[in-house]
Amino acid sequence: MNFELDEEFRKLEELVNHFVEDHLYPLESRVLEREARGEGAHITAAERETLDSVSRELGLWGLDAPEDVGGMALPGVALVAVNEAIGKSVVPYVLPPDSPNLSMLAATVTEAQRERYLAPYVAGKTISAIAISEPGAGTDPAAMATTAVLDGDEWVINGRKIWITRADVMDFAILMAVTDKEKGSRGGISAFLLDAGTPGLRIARKIPMIGGNATFELELEDCRLPVTALLGEQGKGFAPMQLRLSTRRLEMSTWCIGIAQRALDMMLEYAPQRHTFGSALSEKQTIQNWLAEAESNIHSARLMAYHTAWKLDQGQSVRREISMLKAHATEMAWTTVDRAMQCYGAMGMTKELPLQQMANEVRLMRIYDGPTEIHKWVVARDLLSNR
């Protein structure tokens, strides 16, 4: 058994930490000011361009992308270290290309789709969204009502999608729709590649969310797609989606570990300096418990993340592990950030410190890509079915 990350990946982690400290932290106060002014927590196009050019120069590009499309194809364990470092900053920047749909696309595209969608996506030239959730189908995608009906050599799509991130800037979306009502979620749901601007596709509204974020509601009315828009096999939209969700949930969990680590580091910095009733906060047992529990929770989540990533790298199923990890990492980050805010007192409530924005980000992650309760349910069902 070996608990140490390979030397080159430790060096990669160090490199990404330098990148975060030298290039992301200096932008934080600007991002926080923008959010406080109601402009959303964003970076400008010029700032993004600078960050992109630095990350390209450092070779921090396409880390998770397959080699045949110009990526580095690093193993999942290396990405755990990378994403933990990236998660520490509230600057909304992930190493390019920002490609949450990569693994799903890579596993399903045809040769023609590889050229048209995957290659530019990996090169960071396009942005994609994923449209699964509907007003009546969130945690339970089997309740999906959006339909795709074959009409000659075209699929005709009708329905509504909601909470879709990046729908305003996307070049294309991966859309899930029912192709066989009878079969439902057991072989009746398919995935499609939907280009922005396809006639019949309309952004119905922008929905502001906490922390200066926003998602979108989409309307699809007789939206016609060529047969070649089908992604993967008909009726088998869910399996590759699980692949997307696994890598995405792993990524998200490691961001949460980074966020919790930052909150702990901030407590460790502040608690010895702040004195009340004649002694430092760091000498109060309650605060010490927070520190010890934060460290224990971060450590356990990190071990879970590395183990889950390692299993994924071995090609093993991580169904139970990924659910345990997503629930644990998001919840422990929530508690840790909350305690850091409490430790900082009124200062922890300000929009000058990143803590409240870290809390907002974690709050969202406790919902999207499966709320905590659902992941616990998956684990429990899995345990019970094995008896």
Added chain:
Amino acid sequence: MKVLVAVKRVVDYNVKVRAKADGTGADLNNVKMAINPFCEIAIEEAVRLKEAGVATEVIAVSIGDKSCQEQIRTALALGADRGIQVETDGSPEPLVVAKLLKGVIAKEEPQLVILGKQSIDGDNNQTGQMLGALTNMPQGTFASEIKVEGDKLNVTREIDGGLQTIALNLPAIVTTDLRLNEPRYASLPNIMKAKKKQLDVYTPADLGVEPSAHLTTVKVEPPAERQAGIIVESVEQLVDKLKNEAKVIS
């Protein structure tokens, strides 16, 4: 021109070092190790010389147990062409290091040897000077700028009174000061490439050196904790305290 650069594995400069409870040394348990910052500057300077077409080959050498290969590979990732480890138990004293480096110089015959002015663990500031004495090569210590001109090397040195520029005949030894350059970060492709670069391992015997110690560490303990200072209200009060409490003036 061949450039030899010495690099040392030390505790990372961000780490707050603690003495071991039994006083035998610094507590290195769970402590992050890194390349000595002055050595990093030395590597950077050599790589810049290579990029400028002045140096033809940059060799990184480290002395220590197997773990120092990690710092050699860091140097390779930063742009050194190949590495040499001289295998010893732990980290020997400056004179032994200088003798071993002399052995490496005899094998490699570099035109320029760059070292850090000191390493941040022992802060000895001795190895470069000892190496100069042992090899009879001219030395330019505390360099904040170096320039190769033909078979001469102009070195700007940071000295107490300001800057001093000296000209050395090559081959020569240089030790780096903080302002010589700002080292780059190794990019990911270079980190990956470093794995495949040549790294030779020598024993002291291969270099004809018997590493005998002249120094023993008696005890390592933290400096006494300083008492908190106070702010005096007037010059009179200050003079009074200096006279009557600190008794440093009369």
